[in-house]
Amino acid sequence: MTTKKERIVSGMRPTGPLHLGHHFGVLSNWLALQEEHECFFFVADWHALTTEYADPRKIKDFVPGLVIDWIAAGLDPAKCVIFQQSQVKEHAELHLLLSMLTPVGWLERNPTYKEVAQELSGQKDLATYGFLGYPVLMCSDIILYQATAVPVGQDQLPHLELTREIARRFNYLHCPEAAPYFPEPKALLTEEAKLPGLDGRKMSKSYGNSIALGEPLEDIGPKIKTMLTDKNRLRRSDAGDPEVCNLFPYHKLLTDAALCAEIREGCAKASLGCVDCKKLLMDSLTRFLTPVHERRRALENDPERLWAILADGNARARAVAARNMETIRQTLNFSF
Secondary structure, eight states: OOOOOOEEEEEEOOOSOOBHHHIIIIIHHHHHHHHHSEEEEEEOHHHHHHHHTTSTHHHHHHHHHHHHHHHHHTOOTTTEEEEEGGGOTHHHHHHHHHHTTSOHHHHHTOHHHHHHHHHTTTTSOOOSHHHHTHHHHHHHHHHTTTOSEEEEOGGGHHHHHHHHHHHHHHHHHHSOTTOOSSOOOEEEEOOOOOOBOTTSSBOOGGGTOOOBTTOOHHHHHHHHHTOOOOTTOOSTTSOOOGGGOSSHHHHHHHSOHHHHHHHHHHHHTTOSOHHHHHHHHHHHHHHHHHHHHHHHHHHHTOHHHHHHHHHHHHHHHHHHHHHHHHHHHHHTTOOO
């Protein structure tokens, strides 16, 4: 017997170039999923409007860059569907229909709503329906394709549970008990693989402490030289602690396991200095990023291929969405 493939849906907002943190936090998991499941990965440009509604012009420029980052990292349009949210209008229609049955209280208790509103307080006015109701749009993105699973981190579980509640409410109100239309998608918890920024804080473009996936190697080298290490290791002869060194999380993800073990021992016994450790990290980064950069150059030199990939993905996603949306209209007796 063959195991039925899960249908996976996930997306990212186009907010600028992706960095190593995005790769190991999200993309590496997507690469594994595309090998085993039916995957739909989308550019969440409508979602970007929830915080960028006052100046949405830059969103359009970020869309192709995001797709280039994905394909350069290894996403294969022959193995997954890569598409743009706003080009599949059924997302908006289902969002409208689901907003009619979603209690306001469910949205107001969303922990991310409160956290982001506080974080950006004074910077942006987020007292909008779009920001309050974005989980309904997120739910629409997922259940429109009858997804059975969604890759999420631990902090995103409340979002997915809200999606499950909305799907459950639709099924309860409009479907026979024995034949619910929407699956309640389960969480595929992704292993935490967060990289610290070059300065030890969270890696973020806004902090200027990140390494972009498309960044030239000659620009990365000087950054590595300035990275923080174990602050208690003041001299070359001092023993270090790899677990508090800012470099070692990078080595654990990028460096061969045997060499990584040698680095750990060398640091702890003071037989390996921080300068040499940084040189080894640069070697690992070069090996990792070289094929990423080669795929990027191929796409940048052939923009027609990039847009063809996106057009094909949009058409494939639209075909599934349109078919499912027609069934939803019929279920609501709204198929005129």
